[in-house]
Amino acid sequence: MQTRLQAIESSISSFDSKLELILDRVKGVTDDAITSRRKNMGMSGSSTRNVSESPGPSAYSPQHAQQYPRQLTNEDTLAQNRTEEGEEVTENLMRSQTATELQHQEENGENQLNTDQIFPRHDWLAPMHVIHQIDSKIFNRVSPMNPFRKACEEFLEFYQNYESLCLDLAKSFLEVSHFWIIPGGITEINRQYVLDHPFTACVFVLLAMCFDVNYKYVEEQNKLYQLTTKILGIALLTEPLTDHDIEGILYLSLYNFARKPHQPVVDSWLLTSVGVKHLMMSIDLKNIAKRVSEGSFNADDLFHMRIFNSMCSCHLQNAIGYGRPITINKDYFDLHALTIRFPSATVGDAIKVAEIELYLILSRDLSSGSQALKLSFENNLLISANVHEWKLKWNRIMSKDVSQLATILSRC
Numbered sequence: 001m002q003t004r005l006q007a008i009e010s011s012i013s014s015f016d017s018k019l020e021l022i023l024d025r026v027k028g029v030t031d032d033a034i035t036s037r038r039k040n041m042g043m044s045g046s047s048t049r050n051v052s053e054s055p056g057p058s059a060y061s062p063q064h065a066q067q068y069p070r071q072l073t074n075e076d077t078l079a080q081n082r083t084e085e086g087e088e089v090t091e092n093l094m095r096s097q098t099a100t101e102l103q104h105q106e107e108n109g110e111n112q113l114n115t116d117q118i119f120p121r122h123d124w125l126a127p128m129h130v131i132h133q134i135d136s137k138i139f140n141r142v143s144p145m146n147p148f149r150k151a152c153e154e155f156l157e158f159y160q161n162y163e164s165l166c167l168d169l170a171k172s173f174l175e176v177s178h179f180w181i182i183p184g185g186i187t188e189i190n191r192q193y194v195l196d197h198p199f200t201a202c203v204f205v206l207l208a209m210c211f212d213v214n215y216k217y218v219e220e221q222n223k224l225y226q227l228t229t230k231i232l233g234i235a236l237l238t239e240p241l242t243d244h245d246i247e248g249i250l251y252l253s254l255y256n257f258a259r260k261p262h263q264p265v266v267d268s269w270l271l272t273s274v275g276v277k278h279l280m281m282s283i284d285l286k287n288i289a290k291r292v293s294e295g296s297f298n299a300d301d302l303f304h305m306r307i308f309n310s311m312c313s314c315h316l317q318n319a320i321g322y323g324r325p326i327t328i329n330k331d332y333f334d335l336h337a338l339t340i341r342f343p344s345a346t347v348g349d350a351i352k353v354a355e356i357e358l359y360l361i362l363s364r365d366l367s368s369g370s371q372a373l374k375l376s377f378e379n380n381l382l383i384s385a386n387v388h389e390w391k392l393k394w395n396r397i398m399s400k401d402v403s404q405l406a407t408i409l410s411r412c
Helices: 002-009 015-027 031-041 091-096 099-107 127-138 146-161 163-176 191-196 198-210 218-236 243-254 268-282 285-293 299-322 330-341 347-368 385-398 405-410
Strands: 375-378 381-384
Touching: 146 163, 146 191, 146 198, 146 218, 163 191, 163 198, 191 198, 198 218, 198 243, 218 243, 218 268, 243 268, 243 299, 268 299, 285 299, 285 330, 299 330, 299 347, 330 347, 347 385, 381 385
Parallel strands: none
Antiparallel strands: 375 381
16 A cells, blocks of 8 residues: 555645645555546646636636736836936936945945845645645635636626726826836736736726816726725735736725715725735745845846835835834845845836835834934925935935835935
């Protein structure tokens, strides 16, 4: 018996397949039946989990979604580096502000990230994971992605009824908001993108409708608002999500997508709190940090870190604005500076790092109380010593900030 079990198990590499083997043994399935089934399915060494058929034009299946390679052309990487026509801010300027400091940190060993408390994306051998997998196998539970997939299919039905309108609005959103769109993601919205990433496409269309000052598309906007909030609610309870789905959550956190007076505003602090947790579960942050520390850079990692930084920045802004706790610990916040180590990083990446550091300073200053702050007047403004140091460090970079958001905050 032991010999036969080892012979079958030797061809199995995944924990999931081993779990199926154990359950087959519990059910009394014979060796011949197990071997025959695996040969018939052509999945020797693979899981026997059922995979749904390839989706049709009105079906969404995350496992079939096309993965768009990040091709960082010169146009993409320098898009945010142009402060006025004909002028390009080079990466040397971006790094000149912190080059001496980074060198000092390297010499003193301070620049080595401690990733001990950065957890892997998934630990399939963690007790609760094992219990859930056994439960799923025994009771033949449906995929946790099913509710999210079905909700996305509702948007695809909406899209089929208003295809031309949806594509025009999605493209309009990209044009209007290109300064705030995560670089390295998508630069063109077409039918295939909508089918592959319906939630993100749904977000683009709804936000474009909200940008319309003439309040057109009233009926369509109301339908799409209800549909978006439904998909969003399900997405927050679904894991793992794709990077594009998490990007959709980010944009709903950044922009108010509700129209007055009958549509309630969604709480961005709550959205970003959950959004960051999805990044921890769905994006391999630990290995990104490892690759960067080893000098290995790729476009996917930069794209994912940009989403992470924007989500963290939005969360910090709302935590300060609402007087609520920050739900991200220091170990994860320390990852934010990874973006400016990438050779293809832009001034926009450095500005985002500066924003996060400013929010962290403001949060600490506000929690420490006025007596502990070293306050002074600067240009008739009362400013803390920590904010003054931040301005000295990031002054040249912030002068390139088109939105001037961090500059305004530093004067509050």
